[in-house]
Amino acid sequence: MLSLIQRVTRASVAVDELVVGAIDGGLLALVAVEPGDGDAQIARMAERLLGYRVFADEAGRMNRSLTDTGGGLLLVSQFTLAADTRSGMRPSFTTAAPPAEAEQGFNQLVAICRQMHSGRVETGRFGAHMVISLVNDGPVTFLLRP
Secondary structure: EEEEEEEEEEEEEEEEEEEEEOOOEEEEEEEEEOOOOOHHHHHHHHHHHHHOOEEEEEOOOOOOOOOHHHEEEEEEOOHHHEEEEEOOOOOOOOOOOOOHHHHHHEEEEEEEEHOOOOOOEEEEEOOOEEEEEEEEEEEEEEEEOO
8 A cells, every 4th residue: 555645735636627625724535456465464554644744843853643733634646656656657457456446445544544533534436537636745755654
């Protein structure tokens, strides 16, 4: 499982020009499920998303997590993040989980995050063509693995 997180002042995702998920300050997480990702990897990713310290404390250091700030979390499934780009001029998606497995893993991640986080947890729509709008705060962007 991979997650590209971006600290944002706001972010939204639209499907067919209709906003299906939006947050104010918090994290936008683009999530890719890889073959074999199970309960342990999914639970660990939820812990990392909610606990990764990317928000400034009183001294301006990145010492506060999403849990600490109560900010929003916008989760968007993005299988292309798992692409193998090491050779050629076209990505290979053999390193991404098959759609049914990926959807189950993504939905499990969403459920865990909603259970663990007191702040807003929003999503895109799995398998849909989505348009994401965001204002990256920093910019602050990290690639997380469980």
